[in-house]
Amino acid sequence: MPNDIIFSAKNVSKIFGMGKKAKVAVDDVSFEIKDGEIVTIVGGSGCGKSVLAKIMLGLYPPTTGEFLYCGKKITNLKAHWNEVQFVFQDPFSCFNQFFTIRSQLEDSLNILKNKPSRAEVKARVDAGLLAVNVKPSDIEDKYAFELSGGQMQRMLLARIFALRPRVLIADEPTSMVDACVRANILDYLMKLKQELHMTVVFVTHDIGLANYVSDRIFIMHEGKLVNVGTPAEVLDNTTEPHTLKLLDDIPEVHNAEWIKHS
Amino acid sequence: MSEKIFEVDHLSLHYLTRFGEKVHAVTDVSFSMKQGEILGIAGESGCGKSTLVSGLMGMCIPPLYPTSGDVRVSGESLMNRSESDIRSNVLAQKISMIPQGAFNALNPVRKIKDIAADVIAAHQKQGSPSSAKEIYQRLCERFDLFGMDTQRVLNSYPIQLTAGERQRSVIGISTLLNPRMVIADEPTSALDVSTQKEVIKMIFDLLEKGIFSTMIFITHELPLLYHVADNIAIMYAGEFVEMGTAEQVVKDPRHPYTQALMGAMLSSESSQRSRKPVAIEGAPPSLNQTIVGCRFAERCTRACPDCKKNTQSIRMVGDRLVRCDYAK
Numbered sequence: 001m002p003n004d005i006i007f008s009a010k011n012v013s014k015i016f017g018m019g020k021k022a023k024v025a026v027d028d029v030s031f032e033i034k035d036g037e038i039v040t041i042v043g044g045s046g047c048g049k050s051v052l053a054k055i056m057l058g059l060y061p062p063t064t065g066e067f068l069y070c071g072k073k074i075t076n077l078k079a080h081w082n083e084v085q086f087v088f089q090d091p092f093s094c095f096n097q098f099f100t101i102r103s104q105l106e107d108s109l110n111i112l113k114n115k116p117s118r119a120e121v122k123a124r125v126d127a128g129l130l131a132v133n134v135k136p137s138d139i140e141d142k143y144a145f146e147l148s149g150g151q152m153q154r155m156l157l158a159r160i161f162a163l164r165p166r167v168l169i170a171d172e173p174t175s176m177v178d179a180c181v182r183a184n185i186l187d188y189l190m191k192l193k194q195e196l197h198m199t200v201v202f203v204t205h206d207i208g209l210a211n212y213v214s215d216r217i218f219i220m221h222e223g224k225l226v227n228v229g230t231p232a233e234v235l236d237n238t239t240e241p242h243t244l245k246l247l248d249d250i251p252e253v254h255n256a257e258w259i260k261h262s
Numbered sequence: 263m264s265e266k267i268f269e270v271d272h273l274s275l276h277y278l279t280r281f282g283e284k285v286h287a288v289t290d291v292s293f294s295m296k297q298g299e300i301l302g303i304a305g306e307s308g309c310g311k312s313t314l315v316s317g318l319m320g321m322c323i324p325p326l327y328p329t330s331g332d333v334r335v336s337g338e339s340l341m342n343r344s345e346s347d348i349r350s351n352v353l354a355q356k357i358s359m360i361p362q363g364a365f366n367a368l369n370p371v372r373k374i375k376d377i378a379a380d381v382i383a384a385h386q387k388q389g390s391p392s393s394a395k396e397i398y399q400r401l402c403e404r405f406d407l408f409g410m411d412t413q414r415v416l417n418s419y420p421i422q423l424t425a426g427e428r429q430r431s432v433i434g435i436s437t438l439l440n441p442r443m444v445i446a447d448e449p450t451s452a453l454d455v456s457t458q459k460e461v462i463k464m465i466f467d468l469l470e471k472g473i474f475s476t477m478i479f480i481t482h483e484l485p486l487l488y489h490v491a492d493n494i495a496i497m498y499a500g501e502f503v504e505m506g507t508a509e510q511v512v513k514d515p516r517h518p519y520t521q522a523l524m525g526a527m528l529s530s531e532s533s534q535r536s537r538k539p540v541a542i543e544g545a546p547p548s549l550n551q552t553i554v555g556c557r558f559a560e561r562c563t564r565a566c567p568d569c570k571k572n573t574q575s576i577r578m579v580g581d582r583l584v585r586c587d588y589a590k
Contacts, residue, residue, distance in 0.1 A: 044455070044457070045453070046424070148307065148308065150307065177307070178307045179306070179482055179483065179523065179527055179528075179539075180306050180541055180542050181306070182539070183539035187541055206455075206528065207455070208528030208529050210530075211528070211534070212534075212538075231532075231535060232535075235530060235532065236532045245456065246456065250485075251458075251483070251486040251488070252485060252530065252531065253488050253513070258489045259466060259489050259490075
């Protein structure tokens with residue numbers, strides 16, 4: 001059944017600029033992501049992982065190659081976003097400072113094909129907030145600048161719980177928050193997967209996170225997928241140099257050789 | 263030999279809000295540092311790490327006010343001095359700070375060399391290189407030392423550099439006047455692991471070359487601190503709750519908060535794959551009122567009724583300091 005495959009990419013490349021200044025961001029990648037899978041794209045800064053995420057969202061059309069969502073090309077963005085939703089790194093830049101968070105969460109439901117009634121919108125936003133352990137009365141009349149970074153990241157997740165998309169693309173959802181909040185956010189993301197049977201694509205530079213959440217890991221380097229497989233396949237006893245470098249750079253407590261202490 | 267170059271005595275700081283409320287961001291912090299020591303401070307967002315940094319530099323700019331206590335660099339007190347006095351006599355020469363967001367710290371419309379020249383002009387009075395040419399020469403020497411692409415970096419605008427180059431330029435500029443001590447406030451938390459390692463390597467390189475010797479390193483990543491610091495202090499709701507050597511604090515934490523913090527960490531090792539990172543439930547107490555009892559009691563899994571009544575004082579447990587009456 002083609003519907004089992006959420007995303008399929010065949011020799012997809014994305015090139016910015018022309019001629020001498022051309023910059024290849026995504027270089028000839030091919031992969032498939034199945035329904036219900038959690039896939040993590042890991043790589044250092046500038047390796048093209050965010051560009052790949054934006055291709056999945058339909059924000060960039062690939063320069064060459066074929067990128068399909070459920071067997072079809074992405075043409076109608078609004079229809080695409082009905083099913084594929086996203087969480088970005090910086091929650092503050094995702095909300096308008098001049099409107100209450102509540103009104104923006106309610107507005108975001110307008111994208112749905114079958115527009116819910118006013119009462120249903122309210123009920124779904126309430127349910128979304130409760131799913132991330134926020135009392136709806138606590139954020140009534142609150143603006144973005146009144147909440148902390150961790151709380152704002154939870155607001156973005158509340159939006160996902162309210163929208164209930166089929167696929168979630170999370171671009172570095174935990175890189176701006178500290179370790180405690182990160183554990184908290186991950187709890188909710190796993191809950192999303194369990195309750196809504198969502199397909200999740202994580203984009204991160206944190207191999208520790210990938211190790212914990214993913215069914216499959218894609219290691220990316222300079223636009224290419226250099227190592228693909230389950231966490232055990234990719235991380236244990238790997239000989240792939242870029243993966244080794246990433247693993248070696250993590251300041252693990254057990255890695256005594258991490259840096260020479262003078 | 264083991265001269266104490268930095269001493270902090272029962273330092274408390276508060277913010278005054280526009281409603282006249284006092285927010286006690288830092289309470290009763292005491293420690294001292296020897297020449298050559300690296301102290302790591304860790305804690306979650308909002309626990310007062312960055313406020314403490316302002317206090318340690320003597321930069322108590324309203325709405326931040328010192329409540330009590332003293333900070334001394336080589337015996338010289340930094341408390342209750344004017345901002346301009348601190349700026350021209352202490353900062354960059356005795357204490358220098360490496361800020362968190364390198365991009366925000368650099369003026370976007372000036373080249374790196376001009377920003378650096380400004381720092382020299384603002385902080386150095388005696389023996390300052392007079393001409394722009396001399397300043398530029400000195401900059402080149404210093405940046406060459408870091409093994410950077412000196413000419414290109416110095417003549418670039420911040421936006422033309424990568425995140426790692428920006429952070430390394432900031433470190434270069436901060437340590438230009440050979441400060442005795444450096445306070446690094448989350449210098450790597452916005453970077454990916456490879457760039458982070460590069461930046462840490464550079465800091466160690468500077469230590470080895472004797473540009474500075476004493477450092478306070480602030481972060482929320484305990485595993486990173488384990489590799490960087492000699493001693494670690496854990497901060498919670500404005501207080502130090504545990505202080506000991508890196509080995510002690512990371513491998514054998516005693517305070518329930520430190521233990522919870524370690525439990526929230528993720529690891530890339532196969533043995534840790536199925537271990538769930540445990541978030542600490544609840545939120546830290548609001549600091550605008552007096553808190554009775556242990557500040558962590560509300561979130562502590564091992565709290566007993568006494569914890570909410572008795573204010574915990576920091577005491578020796580084995581050979582480290584812990585602020586918990588029940589820690590063994």
